[in-house]
Amino acid sequence: MEGITNQNGMEPVLRFIDVSVSYTPGVYAVKNVSTAIYPNTITAVMGPSGCGKSTLLRAINRMHDLYANIKTTGQIILKGKDVLKTDPMEVRRMAGMVFQQPNPFPTMSIYDNVLAGYKLNGIKLNKEEKDEIVEDSLRNVALWNEVKDAMNKRGSFLSGGQQQRLCIARALALKPEVLLMDEPTSALDPISTNRIEELLLELRKQYSMLIVTHNMSQAARISDNSMFMYLGELVEHNNTKQMFTKPRNRRTEEYLTGVFG
Amino acid sequence: MKDKIFRFLLFLAAVLILLLTAGIVYALVSRSTEAFGEYGIWSFIVNPEWDPRPATEEYGAMSFILGTLYTAFFALFLCIPFSFSVALFNGEYFKGMKISSAVRSVVDLLAGIPSIVYGLWGFYTIRPLIIDLGINAQGFGIFLSSVVLAIMIIPYASSLSTEFLSMVPNNLKEGAYSLGATRIEVIRHISIPSSLPGIVASYILALGRALGETMAVTMLIGNTDRIPQGLRDTGNTMASVIANQFGEADGFKLSSLIAIGLLLFVITAIINMIAKLIMKRVSRL
Ligand SMILES: Nc1ncnc2c1ncn2[C@@H]1O[C@H](COP(=O)(O)OP(=O)(O)OP(=O)(O)O)[C@@H](O)[C@H]1O
Ligand SMILES: [Mg+2]
Numbered sequence: 001m002e003g004i005t006n007q008n009g010m011e012p013v014l015r016f017i018d019v020s021v022s023y024t025p026g027v028y029a030v031k032n033v034s035t036a037i038y039p040n041t042i043t044a045v046m047g048p049s050g051c052g053k054s055t056l057l058r059a060i061n062r063m064h065d066l067y068a069n070i071k072t073t074g075q076i077i078l079k080g081k082d083v084l085k086t087d088p089m090e091v092r093r094m095a096g097m098v099f100q101q102p103n104p105f106p107t108m109s110i111y112d113n114v115l116a117g118y119k120l121n122g123i124k125l126n127k128e129e130k131d132e133i134v135e136d137s138l139r140n141v142a143l144w145n146e147v148k149d150a151m152n153k154r155g156s157f158l159s160g161g162q163q164q165r166l167c168i169a170r171a172l173a174l175k176p177e178v179l180l181m182d183e184p185t186s187a188l189d190p191i192s193t194n195r196i197e198e199l200l201l202e203l204r205k206q207y208s209m210l211i212v213t214h215n216m217s218q219a220a221r222i223s224d225n226s227m228f229m230y231l232g233e234l235v236e237h238n239n240t241k242q243m244f245t246k247p248r249n250r251r252t253e254e255y256l257t258g259v260f261g
Numbered sequence: 262m263k264d265k266i267f268r269f270l271l272f273l274a275a276v277l278i279l280l281l282t283a284g285i286v287y288a289l290v291s292r293s294t295e296a297f298g299e300y301g302i303w304s305f306i307v308n309p310e311w312d313p314r315p316a317t318e319e320y321g322a323m324s325f326i327l328g329t330l331y332t333a334f335f336a337l338f339l340c341i342p343f344s345f346s347v348a349l350f351n352g353e354y355f356k357g358m359k360i361s362s363a364v365r366s367v368v369d370l371l372a373g374i375p376s377i378v379y380g381l382w383g384f385y386t387i388r389p390l391i392i393d394l395g396i397n398a399q400g401f402g403i404f405l406s407s408v409v410l411a412i413m414i415i416p417y418a419s420s421l422s423t424e425f426l427s428m429v430p431n432n433l434k435e436g437a438y439s440l441g442a443t444r445i446e447v448i449r450h451i452s453i454p455s456s457l458p459g460i461v462a463s464y465i466l467a468l469g470r471a472l473g474e475t476m477a478v479t480m481l482i483g484n485t486d487r488i489p490q491g492l493r494d495t496g497n498t499m500a501s502v503i504a505n506q507f508g509e510a511d512g513f514k515l516s517s518l519i520a521i522g523l524l525l526f527v528i529t530a531i532i533n534m535i536a537k538l539i540m541k542r543v544s545r546l
Binding site (some may be wrong): 061063066089090092093096097099101103105106107116117119120121122167170171174 | 435437442443446447451
């Protein structure tokens with residue numbers, strides 16, 4: 001894709017080739033999407049409600065497999081692997097997901113929440129490895145200092161913003177290739193939102209991220225590239241600065257200037 | 262005006278129900294005093310003797326309390342694998358699908374079968390099996406009663422635990438799946454722990470039903486008035502001894518039977534209260 005920021009000329013970490021998703025046969029929520037995501041970038045996914053942003057994101061880690069009626073076609077290549085032909089469990093470990101509503105596991109302590117990916121996958125770790133993963137992951141999301149004395153408390157006791165950072169830590173603990181975030185700050189107050197944005201900019205050094213957002217200033221603040229979707233199609237995928245200053249498509253321009261959406 | 266009359270009638274009905282309940286408790290208490298007064302409440306409870314012979318007449322509740330606990334807990338134990346499978350089937354694997362509502366209606370049908378029919382079925386169908394298996398010679402006893410009771414309480418245990426399992430929020434399950442968990446792992450580490458208090462409460466309620474079940478147990482337990490020496494033995498539960506003996510009882514014996522009825526009422530009430538308390542706490546989460 002021309003125009004997309006690819007700071008270090010690397011191979012894409014994620015490729016979409018003619019990806020379509022349908023909830024009902026013949027009706028496509030995502031239509032023929034083809035594009036690429038490069039390492040160490042933040043990509044904002046924008047577009048009016050119902051245009052297929054969540055659907056596209058959830059195709060990457062095969063969340064659609066959980067529901068019998070949903071069909072995904074095309075190819076999604078994550079780190080050289082064809083996602084749709086790989087074991088979904090493996091794919092999901094490679095692609096961490098952060099949801100709109102913070103969803104720490106209420107029956108687990110903060111410590112166990114961070115390690116949940118290992119526990120759920122039946123991966124045995126010794127105490128030192130566990131401690132190290134927990135501390136690293138929580139430092140990564142700047143939550144360590146706030147919770148290091150409350151490791152055994154339930155995750156659900158934290159504030160919304162802390163819970164969301166815990167969920168990011170939980171996803172990062174598995175060392176994924178990409179981080180998929182579906183409106184991760186829309187349920188949070190401005191201060192928590194701000195902290196998460198700073199955090200994402202920090203995490204960009206190690207990870208590639210896709211973030212669905214309705215907040216255009218958020219997209220402008222943190223993303224390198226932006227995707228604009230409309231009625232299931234990827235209308236434009238461009239460097240964020242270019243897209244915000246000189247959109248190539250009329251619909252993108254209308255959306256960004258608030259004519260609709 | 263009409264509204265006022267209607268409200269008054271509702272109020273009257275509520276008061277009447279309260280009075281009725283109080284009346285039942287009063288009748289039980291007043292007619293138990295003879296037995297409790299003679300032996301003392303505690304001695305009556307812990308005494309395992311039940312001897313109606315006029316010369317050595319002596320009554321205690323312990324044999325029946327133990328008979329009740331053995332039967333009910335063994336029935337609960339037997340029912341868990343089945344009702345739990347039904348709950349997982351309906352509340353997780355096939356949640357919201359046609360097959361699940363079909364299974365649900367069949368299980369609910371079990372709850373509608375009259376107790377006496379279960380008794381007959383146990384007597385003519387299960388008892389010969391128990392004899393063939395060599396569990397005991399006559400077939401009657403704790404084992405037979407518990408098997409039939411277990412089937413009787415499956416609908417109660419499973420329908421409530423299905424509710425609790427299906428209430429586990431989807432975003433928690435998706436969160437676990439997104440970390441690469443398989444379905445079994447999600448069930449084990451997320452669904453069951455999140456709904457555990459509710460599931461436990463459902464089983465406690467089912468236990469409450471097993472404790473008070475009378476007709477089928479009376480027909481199957483063998484009706485012996487001593488502490489059962491294990492699951493193969495015969496015995497009597499608190500409910501079955503009352504059903505079995507109240508007809509020809511008077512005086513002390515009748516008062517003792519009523520005292521047992523009062524104890525059963527108290528035990529069942531406590532059990533139900535515990536279950537309700539747990540459920541209240543669950544719904545607050
Ligand atoms: N479970 C579902 N079953 C059927 N159709 C669905 C389902 N989920 C989404 N859709 C449809 O798919 C299309 C895309 O939905 P999607 O949730 O991906 O939109 P979105 O861009 O994420 O919207 P929003 O900004 O509101 O979150 C919509 O038309 C929606 O109605
Ligand atoms: Mg969405």
